[in-house]
Amino acid sequence: MPEARPADYDRRLQALETAISELARQREAQQSTLNELHAVVNDLRDLQQAWEATRGAFHLLRALGNAARWLITVGAAVAALWLWMKSSFK
DSSP states (O other), X not given: OOOOOOTTHHXXXXXXXXXXXXXXXXXXXXXXXXXXXXXXXXXXXXXHHHHHHHHHHHHHHHHHHHHHHHHHHHHHHHHHHHHHHHHHTO
């Protein structure tokens, strides 16, 4: 003799199937969100590396500008000294 099913067996089985499918849907949504966050983190890492490279280039350009300014100043001082010495020994 087969066991008798409770009166609400089908309804409870349907509720369990619905809950399991909802959990699976939520899991997929969470995994999708995690994948998107992972992509954003990778983009931010790339952006940080680009910023570091740009900042390094900026510092190099600034140093080159300072060196050029120093060379112009020294060149002008040498030219002034040369002109003064040239005019002094006439």
